[in-house]
Amino acid sequence: MYAQLVDTGTKRLKTREEMSPEERDFQDKIDAETKIEAKNWMPDAYRKTLVRQISQHAHSEIVGMLPEGNWLTRAPTLKRKLQLMAKIQDEAGHGLYLYSAMETLGADRDEEVQKLHDGKAKYSSIFNYPTLNWADMGAVGWLVDGAAIVNQVVLQRTSYGPYSRAMVRICKEESFHQRQGFQILLDMMREGTQAQKDMVQDAINRLWWPALMMFGPHDDESPNSQQSMVWKIKRKSNDELRQMFIDQTIPQLEFLGCTAPDPDLKWNEETGHYDFGAIDWKEFYDVLKGDGPCNRERISTRRKAIDEGTWVREAAVAYAAKQKQRAAA
Amino acid sequence: MSEWRLYEVFVRSKHGLNHKHVGSVHAADNEMAMENARDLYTRRSEGVSIWVVPSDTITASASDEKEILFDPAEDKVYRHASFYKLPDEVGHM
Numbered sequence: 001m002y003a004q005l006v007d008t009g010t011k012r013l014k015t016r017e018e019m020s021p022e023e024r025d026f027q028d029k030i031d032a033e034t035k036i037e038a039k040n041w042m043p044d045a046y047r048k049t050l051v052r053q054i055s056q057h058a059h060s061e062i063v064g065m066l067p068e069g070n071w072l073t074r075a076p077t078l079k080r081k082l083q084l085m086a087k088i089q090d091e092a093g094h095g096l097y098l099y100s101a102m103e104t105l106g107a108d109r110d111e112e113v114q115k116l117h118d119g120k121a122k123y124s125s126i127f128n129y130p131t132l133n134w135a136d137m138g139a140v141g142w143l144v145d146g147a148a149i150v151n152q153v154v155l156q157r158t159s160y161g162p163y164s165r166a167m168v169r170i171c172k173e174e175s176f177h178q179r180q181g182f183q184i185l186l187d188m189m190r191e192g193t194q195a196q197k198d199m200v201q202d203a204i205n206r207l208w209w210p211a212l213m214m215f216g217p218h219d220d221e222s223p224n225s226q227q228s229m230v231w232k233i234k235r236k237s238n239d240e241l242r243q244m245f246i247d248q249t250i251p252q253l254e255f256l257g258c259t260a261p262d263p264d265l266k267w268n269e270e271t272g273h274y275d276f277g278a279i280d281w282k283e284f285y286d287v288l289k290g291d292g293p294c295n296r297e298r299i300s301t302r303r304k305a306i307d308e309g310t311w312v313r314e315a316a317v318a319y320a321a322k323q324k325q326r327a328a329a
Numbered sequence: 330m331s332e333w334r335l336y337e338v339f340v341r342s343k344h345g346l347n348h349k350h351v352g353s354v355h356a357a358d359n360e361m362a363m364e365n366a367r368d369l370y371t372r373r374s375e376g377v378s379i380w381v382v383p384s385d386t387i388t389a390s391a392s393d394e395k396e397i398l399f400d401p402a403e404d405k406v407y408r409h410a411s412f413y414k415l416p417d418e419v420g421h422m
Binding site for chain 1: 332333335352353354355357358361368369372373389391392
Protein backbone atom coordinates (compact mmCIF):
# COMPACT_ATOMS: atom_id res chain seq x y z
CA MET A 1 0.00 0.00 0.00
CA TYR A 2 1.30 1.60 1.88
CA ALA A 3 4.44 2.97 0.71
CA GLN A 4 3.94 6.15 -1.22
CA LEU A 5 6.80 8.17 -2.61
CA VAL A 6 9.68 6.16 -1.23
CA ASP A 7 12.93 7.99 -1.92
CA THR A 8 15.59 5.71 -3.39
CA GLY A 9 18.34 8.31 -3.11
CA THR A 10 19.34 7.73 -6.71
CA LYS A 11 19.05 10.30 -9.44
CA ARG A 12 19.25 7.89 -12.34
CA LEU A 13 19.90 4.22 -13.03
CA LYS A 14 23.46 3.00 -13.23
CA THR A 15 24.54 1.30 -16.42
CA ARG A 16 26.14 -2.11 -16.13
CA GLU A 17 29.54 -0.61 -16.88
CA GLU A 18 29.18 1.86 -14.03
CA MET A 19 28.41 -0.86 -11.50
CA SER A 20 31.06 -2.34 -9.24
CA PRO A 21 31.54 -6.11 -9.50
CA GLU A 22 29.51 -6.51 -6.30
CA GLU A 23 26.70 -4.39 -7.69
CA ARG A 24 26.70 -6.43 -10.87
CA ASP A 25 26.48 -9.71 -8.93
CA PHE A 26 23.69 -8.27 -6.87
CA GLN A 27 21.70 -7.13 -9.91
CA ASP A 28 22.23 -10.55 -11.54
CA LYS A 29 20.71 -12.22 -8.50
CA ILE A 30 17.73 -9.88 -8.62
CA ASP A 31 17.28 -10.49 -12.34
CA ALA A 32 17.38 -14.25 -11.72
CA GLU A 33 14.62 -13.83 -9.09
CA THR A 34 16.92 -14.95 -6.27
CA LYS A 35 15.73 -13.43 -3.01
CA ILE A 36 18.16 -11.19 -1.17
CA GLU A 37 18.61 -12.16 2.47
CA ALA A 38 19.76 -10.13 5.46
CA LYS A 39 23.36 -11.35 5.41
CA ASN A 40 23.86 -10.93 1.65
CA TRP A 41 25.80 -8.01 0.26
CA MET A 42 23.52 -5.22 -0.99
CA PRO A 43 24.04 -1.67 -2.25
CA ASP A 44 23.68 0.91 0.47
CA ALA A 45 20.89 2.67 -1.41
CA TYR A 46 18.94 -0.60 -1.69
CA ARG A 47 19.20 -1.09 2.07
CA LYS A 48 18.15 2.50 2.79
CA THR A 49 15.26 2.36 0.36
CA LEU A 50 14.00 -0.82 1.95
CA VAL A 51 14.27 0.57 5.47
CA ARG A 52 12.29 3.60 4.31
CA GLN A 53 9.66 1.56 2.53
CA ILE A 54 9.22 -1.16 5.16
CA SER A 55 9.13 1.30 8.05
CA GLN A 56 6.60 3.43 6.18
CA HIS A 57 4.55 0.32 5.57
CA ALA A 58 4.78 -0.68 9.24
CA HIS A 59 3.85 2.81 10.44
CA SER A 60 0.80 2.68 8.16
CA GLU A 61 -0.38 -0.53 9.78
CA ILE A 62 0.05 0.95 13.25
CA VAL A 63 -1.56 4.32 12.50
CA GLY A 64 -4.19 2.41 10.52
CA MET A 65 -5.55 1.03 13.79
CA LEU A 66 -6.64 4.48 14.91
CA PRO A 67 -9.52 5.32 12.52
CA GLU A 68 -11.07 1.96 13.37
CA GLY A 69 -10.37 2.21 17.07
CA ASN A 70 -12.69 5.19 16.91
CA TRP A 71 -15.62 2.81 16.36
CA LEU A 72 -14.75 -0.01 18.75
CA THR A 73 -16.95 1.21 21.55
CA ARG A 74 -19.70 2.15 19.12
CA ALA A 75 -19.97 -0.98 17.00
CA PRO A 76 -23.67 -1.78 16.59
CA THR A 77 -23.51 -5.41 17.81
CA LEU A 78 -21.21 -7.64 19.83
CA LYS A 79 -20.43 -9.64 16.68
CA ARG A 80 -19.31 -6.52 14.83
CA LYS A 81 -17.25 -5.43 17.81
CA LEU A 82 -15.41 -8.78 17.96
CA GLN A 83 -14.73 -8.67 14.23
CA LEU A 84 -13.43 -5.13 14.44
CA MET A 85 -11.18 -6.01 17.38
CA ALA A 86 -9.78 -9.00 15.49
CA LYS A 87 -9.07 -6.79 12.49
CA ILE A 88 -7.35 -4.12 14.59
CA GLN A 89 -5.29 -6.79 16.35
CA ASP A 90 -4.22 -8.10 12.94
CA GLU A 91 -3.07 -4.64 11.99
CA ALA A 92 -0.92 -4.42 15.11
CA GLY A 93 0.46 -7.82 14.11
CA HIS A 94 1.15 -6.68 10.55
CA GLY A 95 3.00 -3.66 11.87
CA LEU A 96 5.16 -5.94 14.01
CA TYR A 97 5.91 -8.43 11.20
CA LEU A 98 7.09 -5.48 9.15
CA TYR A 99 9.16 -3.85 11.89
CA SER A 100 10.83 -7.18 12.41
CA ALA A 101 11.59 -7.48 8.67
CA MET A 102 12.99 -3.95 8.82
CA GLU A 103 15.24 -4.83 11.76
CA THR A 104 16.94 -7.54 9.72
CA LEU A 105 18.41 -4.65 7.69
CA GLY A 106 20.09 -3.26 10.80
CA ALA A 107 17.53 -0.52 11.44
CA ASP A 108 16.40 0.16 14.99
CA ARG A 109 12.68 0.01 15.70
CA ASP A 110 12.71 2.71 18.38
CA GLU A 111 14.57 5.09 16.13
CA GLU A 112 12.18 4.55 13.24
CA VAL A 113 9.14 4.98 15.48
CA GLN A 114 10.69 8.15 16.85
CA LYS A 115 10.98 9.48 13.29
CA LEU A 116 7.26 8.86 12.84
CA HIS A 117 6.48 10.73 16.04
CA ASP A 118 8.73 13.62 15.04
CA GLY A 119 6.88 13.92 11.75
CA LYS A 120 9.98 12.85 9.79
CA ALA A 121 8.63 9.52 8.55
CA LYS A 122 5.62 9.08 6.32
CA TYR A 123 2.71 6.69 6.54
CA SER A 124 -0.16 6.13 4.15
CA SER A 125 -2.15 9.29 3.43
CA ILE A 126 -5.43 7.40 3.78
CA PHE A 127 -5.31 7.22 7.56
CA ASN A 128 -5.46 10.96 7.89
CA TYR A 129 -9.13 11.00 7.00
CA PRO A 130 -11.77 10.80 9.71
CA THR A 131 -14.20 7.88 10.13
CA LEU A 132 -17.48 9.68 10.62
CA ASN A 133 -20.17 7.01 10.55
CA TRP A 134 -20.49 3.25 10.99
CA ALA A 135 -20.52 2.68 7.25
CA ASP A 136 -16.96 4.04 7.22
CA MET A 137 -15.91 0.82 8.95
CA GLY A 138 -17.33 -1.07 6.01
CA ALA A 139 -15.83 1.27 3.44
CA VAL A 140 -12.41 1.21 5.11
CA GLY A 141 -12.37 -2.60 5.12
CA TRP A 142 -13.64 -2.93 1.58
CA LEU A 143 -11.93 -0.01 -0.19
CA VAL A 144 -8.85 0.75 1.90
CA ASP A 145 -7.92 -2.83 2.70
CA GLY A 146 -8.95 -3.74 -0.83
CA ALA A 147 -6.50 -1.21 -2.26
CA ALA A 148 -3.86 -2.43 0.19
CA ILE A 149 -4.35 -6.02 -0.95
CA VAL A 150 -3.83 -5.12 -4.61
CA ASN A 151 -0.53 -3.57 -3.64
CA GLN A 152 0.51 -6.20 -1.17
CA VAL A 153 -0.25 -9.23 -3.31
CA VAL A 154 2.36 -7.94 -5.75
CA LEU A 155 4.79 -7.20 -2.93
CA GLN A 156 4.84 -10.88 -1.99
CA ARG A 157 7.28 -11.17 -4.90
CA THR A 158 9.47 -8.30 -3.72
CA SER A 159 13.20 -9.04 -3.92
CA TYR A 160 14.04 -8.82 -0.20
CA GLY A 161 13.30 -12.17 1.47
CA PRO A 162 12.16 -11.05 4.95
CA TYR A 163 9.87 -8.38 3.43
CA SER A 164 8.44 -10.86 0.97
CA ARG A 165 7.73 -13.42 3.70
CA ALA A 166 6.05 -10.80 5.88
CA MET A 167 3.85 -9.90 2.93
CA VAL A 168 2.82 -13.52 2.42
CA ARG A 169 1.62 -13.70 6.02
CA ILE A 170 -0.12 -10.35 5.78
CA CYS A 171 -1.95 -11.18 2.56
CA LYS A 172 -3.27 -14.39 4.04
CA GLU A 173 -4.87 -12.42 6.86
CA GLU A 174 -5.93 -9.38 4.92
CA SER A 175 -8.68 -10.90 2.82
CA PHE A 176 -10.78 -11.36 5.96
CA HIS A 177 -10.56 -7.60 6.44
CA GLN A 178 -11.89 -6.81 3.02
CA ARG A 179 -14.73 -9.30 3.22
CA GLN A 180 -15.90 -8.16 6.63
CA GLY A 181 -15.94 -4.58 5.31
CA PHE A 182 -17.95 -5.49 2.26
CA GLN A 183 -20.38 -7.45 4.40
CA ILE A 184 -21.01 -4.46 6.66
CA LEU A 185 -21.94 -2.40 3.60
CA LEU A 186 -23.98 -5.17 2.01
CA ASP A 187 -26.03 -5.67 5.18
CA MET A 188 -26.72 -1.96 5.41
CA MET A 189 -27.74 -1.78 1.75
CA ARG A 190 -29.95 -4.86 1.91
CA GLU A 191 -31.55 -4.56 5.31
CA GLY A 192 -30.93 -0.97 6.31
CA THR A 193 -33.24 2.01 6.47
CA GLN A 194 -32.91 4.77 3.89
CA ALA A 195 -30.80 6.74 6.37
CA GLN A 196 -28.42 3.78 6.70
CA LYS A 197 -28.20 3.34 2.94
CA ASP A 198 -27.36 7.03 2.66
CA MET A 199 -24.56 6.51 5.14
CA VAL A 200 -23.03 3.86 2.89
CA GLN A 201 -23.07 6.15 -0.12
CA ASP A 202 -21.70 8.99 2.00
CA ALA A 203 -18.83 6.83 3.23
CA ILE A 204 -17.99 5.78 -0.33
CA ASN A 205 -18.15 9.38 -1.54
CA ARG A 206 -15.64 10.48 1.07
CA LEU A 207 -13.25 7.54 0.84
CA TRP A 208 -13.26 6.85 -2.91
CA TRP A 209 -10.68 9.40 -4.01
CA PRO A 210 -8.41 8.99 -0.98
CA ALA A 211 -8.42 5.23 -1.69
CA LEU A 212 -7.28 5.87 -5.29
CA MET A 213 -4.53 8.15 -3.96
CA MET A 214 -3.15 5.30 -1.88
CA PHE A 215 -1.34 4.00 -4.96
CA GLY A 216 0.75 7.15 -5.08
CA PRO A 217 1.42 9.66 -7.86
CA HIS A 218 1.18 8.89 -11.57
CA ASP A 219 4.13 6.99 -13.00
CA ASP A 220 5.57 10.03 -14.78
CA GLU A 221 5.47 11.92 -11.46
CA SER A 222 7.12 9.13 -9.56
CA PRO A 223 10.88 9.61 -10.00
CA ASN A 224 11.88 6.87 -7.58
CA SER A 225 9.78 4.13 -9.12
CA GLN A 226 12.26 3.26 -11.84
CA GLN A 227 15.06 2.33 -9.46
CA SER A 228 12.68 0.44 -7.18
CA MET A 229 11.41 -1.55 -10.15
CA VAL A 230 14.94 -2.45 -11.31
CA TRP A 231 15.71 -3.66 -7.79
CA LYS A 232 12.36 -5.44 -7.83
CA ILE A 233 11.40 -3.87 -4.53
CA LYS A 234 8.38 -2.68 -6.49
CA ARG A 235 6.95 -5.07 -9.05
CA LYS A 236 4.20 -3.03 -10.66
CA SER A 237 3.83 0.69 -11.22
CA ASN A 238 1.46 2.96 -9.30
CA ASP A 239 -0.81 3.47 -12.30
CA GLU A 240 -0.98 -0.24 -13.14
CA LEU A 241 -1.99 -1.07 -9.58
CA ARG A 242 -4.55 1.72 -9.42
CA GLN A 243 -6.14 0.52 -12.64
CA MET A 244 -6.26 -3.07 -11.37
CA PHE A 245 -7.99 -1.88 -8.22
CA ILE A 246 -10.58 0.17 -10.08
CA ASP A 247 -11.32 -2.62 -12.55
CA GLN A 248 -11.95 -5.14 -9.82
CA THR A 249 -13.85 -2.79 -7.52
CA ILE A 250 -16.47 -1.30 -9.84
CA PRO A 251 -18.47 -4.55 -10.24
CA GLN A 252 -18.56 -4.85 -6.44
CA LEU A 253 -19.68 -1.23 -6.17
CA GLU A 254 -22.48 -1.91 -8.62
CA PHE A 255 -23.45 -5.04 -6.71
CA LEU A 256 -23.89 -2.89 -3.61
CA GLY A 257 -26.14 -0.58 -5.61
CA CYS A 258 -23.88 2.40 -4.98
CA THR A 259 -21.98 4.82 -7.19
CA ALA A 260 -18.52 6.37 -7.24
CA PRO A 261 -18.23 10.15 -6.92
CA ASP A 262 -16.65 10.38 -10.37
CA PRO A 263 -18.72 11.55 -13.36
CA ASP A 264 -15.93 10.51 -15.73
CA LEU A 265 -15.91 6.90 -14.62
CA LYS A 266 -16.95 4.62 -17.46
CA TRP A 267 -16.10 1.29 -19.05
CA ASN A 268 -13.81 1.58 -22.05
CA GLU A 269 -14.56 -1.19 -24.49
CA GLU A 270 -11.39 -0.55 -26.44
CA THR A 271 -8.88 -0.77 -23.60
CA GLY A 272 -10.86 -3.27 -21.54
CA HIS A 273 -10.47 -1.03 -18.50
CA TYR A 274 -12.45 1.63 -16.71
CA ASP A 275 -11.59 5.24 -17.50
CA PHE A 276 -11.70 7.55 -14.53
CA GLY A 277 -11.47 11.25 -13.74
CA ALA A 278 -8.53 13.39 -12.61
CA ILE A 279 -7.20 12.85 -9.10
CA ASP A 280 -6.73 15.96 -6.93
CA TRP A 281 -2.99 15.66 -6.36
CA LYS A 282 -2.83 18.85 -4.39
CA GLU A 283 -4.94 17.21 -1.74
CA PHE A 284 -2.66 14.16 -1.79
CA TYR A 285 0.52 16.20 -1.29
CA ASP A 286 -1.12 18.33 1.40
CA VAL A 287 -2.12 15.25 3.36
CA LEU A 288 1.31 13.71 2.90
CA LYS A 289 2.96 16.90 4.12
CA GLY A 290 0.94 16.75 7.32
CA ASP A 291 -2.04 18.94 6.47
CA GLY A 292 -4.75 16.34 6.13
CA PRO A 293 -7.88 16.43 8.30
CA CYS A 294 -6.43 14.15 11.00
CA ASN A 295 -2.61 14.19 10.73
CA ARG A 296 -2.02 16.02 13.99
CA GLU A 297 -4.56 13.94 15.87
CA ARG A 298 -3.05 10.66 14.65
CA ILE A 299 0.49 11.56 15.62
CA SER A 300 -0.50 12.95 19.00
CA THR A 301 -2.45 9.75 19.73
CA ARG A 302 0.63 7.67 18.88
CA ARG A 303 2.88 9.84 21.04
CA LYS A 304 0.47 9.64 23.92
CA ALA A 305 0.37 5.84 23.66
CA ILE A 306 4.17 5.61 23.81
CA ASP A 307 4.51 8.17 26.60
CA GLU A 308 1.81 6.71 28.79
CA GLY A 309 3.16 3.21 28.28
CA THR A 310 6.67 4.13 29.46
CA TRP A 311 6.09 2.94 33.01
CA VAL A 312 4.85 -0.43 31.78
CA ARG A 313 7.98 -0.99 29.74
CA GLU A 314 10.17 0.12 32.62
CA ALA A 315 8.33 -2.16 35.02
CA ALA A 316 8.79 -5.12 32.64
CA VAL A 317 12.54 -4.52 32.50
CA ALA A 318 12.76 -4.13 36.28
CA TYR A 319 10.77 -7.31 36.79
CA ALA A 320 12.97 -9.25 34.38
CA ALA A 321 16.11 -8.00 36.14
CA LYS A 322 14.74 -9.01 39.52
CA GLN A 323 13.75 -12.49 38.31
CA LYS A 324 17.24 -12.95 36.90
CA GLN A 325 18.83 -11.88 40.17
CA ARG A 326 16.65 -14.30 42.12
CA ALA A 327 17.46 -17.15 39.79
CA ALA A 328 21.18 -16.42 40.20
CA ALA A 329 20.99 -16.23 44.00
CA MET B 330 12.23 -1.38 22.39
CA SER B 331 15.94 -1.50 21.82
CA GLU B 332 16.55 -2.25 25.49
CA TRP B 333 14.44 -5.38 25.08
CA ARG B 334 16.15 -8.46 23.77
CA LEU B 335 15.34 -9.77 20.31
CA TYR B 336 14.08 -13.36 20.08
CA GLU B 337 13.62 -15.56 17.03
CA VAL B 338 10.34 -17.45 16.98
CA PHE B 339 9.86 -21.03 15.75
CA VAL B 340 6.44 -22.64 15.48
CA ARG B 341 5.46 -26.28 15.13
CA SER B 342 2.34 -26.11 13.01
CA LYS B 343 1.16 -29.69 13.59
CA HIS B 344 2.18 -32.62 15.72
CA GLY B 345 4.80 -34.60 13.87
CA LEU B 346 6.26 -31.63 11.95
CA ASN B 347 9.42 -29.63 12.62
CA HIS B 348 9.44 -26.25 14.24
CA LYS B 349 9.84 -23.63 11.55
CA HIS B 350 11.19 -20.10 11.81
CA VAL B 351 8.36 -17.56 11.50
CA GLY B 352 9.83 -14.24 12.62
CA SER B 353 10.99 -12.39 15.70
CA VAL B 354 9.74 -10.51 18.75
CA HIS B 355 11.18 -8.18 21.36
CA ALA B 356 10.70 -8.99 25.04
CA ALA B 357 12.04 -8.13 28.47
CA ASP B 358 12.44 -11.80 29.39
CA ASN B 359 11.86 -15.34 28.10
CA GLU B 360 8.37 -15.58 29.47
CA MET B 361 7.26 -12.37 27.81
CA ALA B 362 8.89 -13.50 24.58
CA MET B 363 6.70 -16.59 24.67
CA GLU B 364 3.55 -14.54 25.32
CA ASN B 365 4.38 -12.07 22.57
CA ALA B 366 5.15 -14.86 20.13
CA ARG B 367 1.83 -16.50 20.90
CA ASP B 368 -0.07 -13.25 20.34
CA LEU B 369 1.80 -12.34 17.20
CA TYR B 370 2.33 -15.61 15.34
CA THR B 371 -0.53 -17.90 16.35
CA ARG B 372 -3.69 -15.78 16.15
CA ARG B 373 -5.33 -18.32 13.85
CA SER B 374 -4.24 -21.59 15.42
CA GLU B 375 -1.08 -21.74 13.31
CA GLY B 376 0.73 -23.86 15.85
CA VAL B 377 0.79 -26.46 18.61
CA SER B 378 4.18 -25.54 20.03
CA ILE B 379 6.47 -22.49 20.09
CA TRP B 380 10.19 -22.03 20.66
CA VAL B 381 11.62 -18.60 21.40
CA VAL B 382 15.40 -18.26 21.14
CA PRO B 383 17.43 -15.14 21.94
CA SER B 384 18.71 -13.97 18.55
CA ASP B 385 22.18 -13.20 19.85
CA THR B 386 22.67 -16.84 20.83
CA ILE B 387 22.24 -18.08 17.26
CA THR B 388 25.36 -18.79 15.23
CA ALA B 389 24.61 -18.47 11.54
CA SER B 390 26.72 -19.22 8.49
CA ALA B 391 27.71 -16.15 6.50
CA SER B 392 26.65 -15.82 2.89
CA ASP B 393 30.27 -15.61 1.70
CA GLU B 394 30.94 -18.98 3.34
CA LYS B 395 28.41 -20.62 1.06
CA GLU B 396 31.00 -22.22 -1.21
CA ILE B 397 33.29 -23.40 1.58
CA LEU B 398 30.39 -25.02 3.39
CA PHE B 399 28.22 -26.42 0.66
CA ASP B 400 30.30 -26.93 -2.47
CA PRO B 401 31.98 -30.14 -1.23
CA ALA B 402 28.57 -31.83 -1.29
CA GLU B 403 27.99 -30.89 -4.93
CA ASP B 404 30.30 -33.48 -6.49
CA LYS B 405 29.29 -36.41 -4.29
CA VAL B 406 26.51 -37.77 -6.42
CA TYR B 407 27.16 -41.25 -5.01
CA ARG B 408 25.46 -40.08 -1.80
CA HIS B 409 22.10 -40.24 -3.56
CA ALA B 410 20.17 -43.44 -4.13
CA SER B 411 19.52 -42.46 -7.74
CA PHE B 412 23.27 -42.86 -8.46
CA TYR B 413 22.96 -46.63 -8.20
CA LYS B 414 21.25 -48.16 -11.23
CA LEU B 415 19.66 -51.53 -10.61
CA PRO B 416 18.49 -54.07 -13.21
CA ASP B 417 14.71 -53.96 -13.63
CA GLU B 418 14.43 -57.60 -12.50
CA VAL B 419 15.54 -56.60 -8.98
CA GLY B 420 12.33 -54.60 -8.57
CA HIS B 421 11.75 -52.01 -5.90
CA MET B 422 14.56 -51.38 -3.43
